[in-house]
Amino acid sequence: MNRSLVLLIALLSVTRALALDVNRALTQARLTVWTSESGLPQTTINTIVQSHEGYLWIGTEEGLARFDGIRFVVRDRQNAPALRSPFISCVAETPDHTLWIGTYGGGIARMRGGRVEDFHPELLATDRIRQFHAMRDGTLFIATAGGGLLRIDGDRVTRFTTRDGLPSDRIWAIEDDGDGGLWVATHGGGVVRWRNGRVVQRITTGLPNDVARAVLRDTDGRLWIGTDGGGVVVWQNGAIVRSVTTRDGLPNDYVRTLLRDSNGSLWIGTDNGLARWRGERAEPMGIAEGLPNGGIRSLLEDRERNLWVGTAGGLVRLRDTRVLSYTRREGLPVDTIRAILEDRDGRVWAGTEGGGLCSVSPGPVRCLSKAEGLHDSIYALLESRDGSMWIGTDGAGVVRFRDGKIVGRVPGLPNDRVRALVETADGSLWISKSAGLSLVRGGRATPIKAFEDRQLRPLLELRDGSLLVGTDGAGLWRVDRDGTHARVIAQLGHGLESDRVFSLAMDSDGTGVWIGTSGGGLSRLDFATNRVHSLMRRDGLHDDVVFQVVDTGADLWLTSNRGLYRVARDRVRAAMDGRKSDLSGTVYGTTDGMPSAECVGAWPSVMRARNGKLWIATARGIGVVDPKNDTRNMVPPPVYVEEVLIDGNAAPPGPLRVRQGAQRVELRYTALSLRAPERVTFRYMLEGYDPNWVDAGTARVAHYTKLAPGDYTFRVIATNEDGVRSRSEARLAMTVDPRWFETWWARLLGIALIAAAIWGALRIRIAAMRARKNEELAHLATELEDANRQLAVANERLRALSYVDGLTGVANRRRFDEALEEACSAAGQHGAPLSLVLIDLDHFKRLNDSQGHQIGDEALRAMATLLATRAESRGGLVARFGGEEFAWLLPGVALDAARAEAEAFRLVVRDARIRHDGTASGVMTASLGVTAATGNAAPLSLVAAADAALYRAKSGGRDRVEVEPMAS
Known part of the structure; x- marks a missing residue:
């Protein structure tokens, strides 16, 4: 297919939605900068043109560069001697695909078929070219600095000067008048209308010193004139109808260039920044907004509706993105956003890390923090049924907010970090914290004992009024509506791939719950089977970290440290059911407009607004995605x-x-x-x-x-x-091409010679091969036997390493789970007793907080050594159960004997006198829970009984042994 036709089809397929959205602030466009470090020959970008192929041609003071978005290919006097000057001032392409190159002081060159040639050096060798203007018929008009107006028709050059009626020979810009003539912007002669070789109209009103540096005619016939100190003046029907200056928002009144984009916005390039004019006021953009330099030299909107800005400090691309961003540039006080909420009035609120509570939309951004009595770090937000807002803070409890002020606080809460808030159907408020769960009824907060000292994260109310509780290290739990009974639903090795639960969301069909984890990917609890299924990166999921899940019915939206991930919900369900399914969804990152690919794990860190838009909290601001208007680039790439x-x-x-x-x-x-x-x-x-x-x-x-x-x-x-x-x-x-020995006759000769040689050598080789055959077979058998022996040793070493805890050197949780299964099975077969002791280091969190994690790790290793030494003489398996907990499995040991062993070990720990500043005695102590079963026993039941005994030991004062007999 003809290249020009391909590009024409591509151009027609562009949607207006790709152009810079007039409803977005310029700071919300994605800005990319290229400089000499990126490959530009020099950073003053005098001109930008897109050729019929789609390349950008960029003129600088040190040569011409062709750009495909990735690589600059430079034409300068070294590889294109026809360029009489390296200062490229303007470039244009005529309908015959000739590229015209204007220089400042070196005349004109043209490129055809990739070859650069000098054009009429005898006439134009020293001309300073400022602008080309190509007419539809291929005629080229040229503005020069002191040489008047040039016209090129084929190879014929005609020059027009003041002798032909022009008010000045110094021409800045040329524009089509729509009627076969030209508007010519001059230095000292204003703007003139040029038709049939003569001036028919002249404009000087409103032009300081009669200087016009840029001129643009819009679709309504108005003429926009960039001046040298007077901003932009608008001329229509013989009169100046308005002006745009610094009073209207222009960054500077010295205008260099003008552009009307496909959305109808007027772009104004000045000596101190860029501005977009939308009919009421100019919206400026300068160095503070990311431009490398305030001097704007050139503007271009390409076929994909990107805006290219040539500055005196580099090349800039501005484009809209799928994700609308809110950052410090839009008024947010800090980078990190923790929680997002839409209230019943449609106002969007953001809880920040260090900047308080901010009202984000509708704008402008307004924030409340310490000055208004509110904590600076907000980690959880919830709108109550009465319209007030519950605000969870980092260390200052939970406050109630209404009508712009604090109207109450939840009493009795410790200074923990609030992780999540849920108001249940009966009006109760549940508060998830970094160290426990609280239930608020009647204005009082009651801690739930089952979660004492546990780090909690998300909460989700189920239809029966019970609550799912995600923990940071202990899996997924369920607690009844009064908080009196709590049990584990899923943990690592029992449905979940990680015990760190970050997100809970109801499946849109109500048949299950989505579970986002840290390190264990995405899981789903099925209500019908009460089973949990998981997917990870190895299964095709985008990431193993899932901070939050939003189920919109058709799609799942997952956040992680690697951006926002959209995947079809039915595909995920199919993969979890064991069916083959493609999980390659859409990932939204910084190139799509996300302020940061690093999303956050507070609650709610993703909010689905009433209009369907998703608001995402990140480490560098807020991203907003509209799933119903997810604009795609439909331009096929040539x-x-x-x-x-x-x-x-x-x-x-x-x-x-x-x-x-x-x-x-x-x-x-x-x-x-x-x-x-x-x-x-x-x-x-x-x-x-x-x-x-x-x-x-x-x-x-x-x-x-x-x-x-x-x-x-x-x-x-x-x-x-x-x-x-x-x-x-x-x-x-x-x-x-073939080499001589690869020709057909050389190959034929070679074949004949080789055949003769083979026949002679074959007879000799057969005898030698027979002699060596038996020797080689014997040698191979010996090598195979050695290889098998080495493989068996290596496999045994790998198996042993997979069962060892990396910190303490004792067995890990995986080895413990296998040993427990085996011990329960053996006890059931032989009717033998089986005991289990769970050991917890008392106040271990205080040890970490007061003496540091390194001391904590040393304490864990010391505890493991004591326990392993004890087990060497008493028997059983010692394993690190999780965190600061250890397990001692004692097959064949009855309950009384196990209790005695536990009591003896408690004294061993105390006598070891491991320093612990967080206990009254100043030394490390341990709490122990003991249980035993005879005959058949379920592994989970045995663990649950020992855990219950351990809980009594801790709640009863610690440094003690408690026993929980198994039900017979």
């Missing part, structure tokens, strides 16, 4: 083979022939999708060599070595960031 290197040397243009003996062929290709070029992917194939297409990812080069003689065709196709493919592939035919 793909080209740019260059071929044969053994490191560029191949000449024309039919490609690879010379005899060439070792390496390198094909460089590109795709011209400038919206997110770093995410464009490629597939290629060398017909005659590759059996299938090669997925190259984002690589833009293919390498082949030592190709056999023959004819080949290289084919490459591209896919943009939204999965839209090139409409046609790029193809390049090439022939690899």
Whole structure:
């Protein structure tokens, strides 16, 4: 397909939604900067033009650069001697695909077929070119600095000066008047209308010193004129109808360039920043908003509706993204956002880390913090049924907020970090904290004993009024509506892949609960079977960390440290049911507008607003996604083979022939999708060599070595960031010439000689091979036996290592679970007793807080050593059960004997006198829970009984042994 036709189809397929949204602030556009460190020859960007292929051509003071979004290819006086000056002031492409290059002081060059040639040096050698203006018929008008107005028609050059009626020979800009003439902006002569070789109208009113540096005609026939100190003036029907200056928001009144984009916004480039005019006021953007320099030299909107800004300090791209961001630039006081809530009036609130509570939308952003009596760090938000807001803080409890002020606090709460808040159907308030769970009824907070000292996270009310409680290290629990009974629902090894539960969300069909974990991926509790199924990265999930889950019915939205992940809900359910399913969803990261890929794990850190939009808290602000308007880039990326290197040397243009003996062929290709070029992917194939297409990812080069003689065709196709493919592939035919010994006659001769040699050698070889055969077989048998022996030893070592806790050196939880299963089975078969002792280091959290985690780790190792030494003489298995808890499994030991062993070990721990500043005695002590069963016993029941005994030992004062007999 013709390249021009491909580009025309691509252009027509662009949607207006891709252009910079007038309803978004400029600070919410994604801004990318390229400088000389990125490959530009110099950072003053005088001109930007997009050619018919889709390349950007960028003129700088040190040469011309071609840009495909990834790589700059520079044309300067070293590789293009026809450029009489390195100062490229303007570039234009005419309908015949000639690229015209204007220099400042070196006249004009043009490029055709990749070759740069000087144009009429005898006439234009020293001209200072300022702007090209190409007419539809191919005629080119040229503004010069002192040489008047030039017209190029074919190879004919005509010059117009003051002798022909122009008020000045210093021309800044040219614009079509829509009626076959031109508007010409001059220095000292105002703006004139030029038609048929003469001036027919002149504008000087409102132009300081009669200088006009930019001129633009809009669709309504108005003329926008950029002045030298007077901002922008608007001329219509023979009069100035308005002006735009610094009083209207312009960053500077010295205007260099003007552009009207596809959304109708007027972009104004000044000597001190960029501005967007939307009819009422100019919205400025300068260095503070991310521009590398305030001097704006050029503007371009490309075919994908990106806005390119040429500054005196680098090249800038502005584009809208799928994710709308709110950061410090929009008024947030800090980077890190913890919790987000939409109240019944539609106002969005954000709890921040250090900046208090902020009202974000509708804007502007307003915040309440210590000055208003509110804590600066907000970790949980909840709107009550009466319209007030419960606010959970980091260390200052829970407060009630209404009408802009604090109206109450929950009494009796310790200074813990509040993790989550839930108001149940009966009006009770449940508070999840970093050290326990509290139930608020009648204005009083009651701690739930089952969760004392446990780190908790999300809460979820079920239909029967009970509550699911996610813990940070103890799995998923369920507590009744009064908080009197609590039990484990799922833990590591029993449904969950991690005991750290970060998120709970009801399945949209009401048949289960989604469970987000840290390190264990996504799980789901099925109400019908009461079973838990999990998916992780190894199964195709985006990440093993899931901070929060939002179920919108059709899709699941998951947050992690690697961005926001959208995946079809039915695909996830299918994968959890064991069916083959593709989990490759959509990932939203910083290139999509997320302020940070690092989402957070507070509650709620993702909020689904009434209008369906998702608000996501991140470590650097808030991201907002509209699932119903997830704009895609529908422009197919044109793909080209740019260059071929044969053994490191560029191949000449024309039919490609690879010379005899060439070792390496390198094909460089590109795709011209400038919206997110770093995410464009490629597939290629060398017909005659590759059996299938090669997925190259984002690589833009293919390498082949030592190709056999023959004819080949290289084919490459591209896919943009939204999965839209090139409409046609790029193809390049090439022939690899044979060397003399690869010709048909050389091969025939070689075959004959080889056949004769083989016949002579074959008879000799057969005899020798027979002699060595038996020796080789014997040697192979010996080697195989040695290899099998080494493999068995290695397997045994690996098995042993997988059962050891890395910190303490005793058995880990996995080994304990297996040993418990085996011991319960053996006890059931033989009717033998089986005892279990659970040991917990008293006040271990205080030890960590007062003496540091290193001391805590040493205490754990010391406890493990004491227990292992005891077990060497008494028997049984010692394992680290989790955190500061250890387990001692005693097969064949009855309850009384186990209790005696536990009491003896308690004294051993006390006598060891391990320093502990957090206890009254100043030394480490331990609490022990003992249980035993005879005959059949379920592993979970045995653990639950020992845990109950341990809980009594801790709640009864610690440093003691408690026994929980198993029910017979």
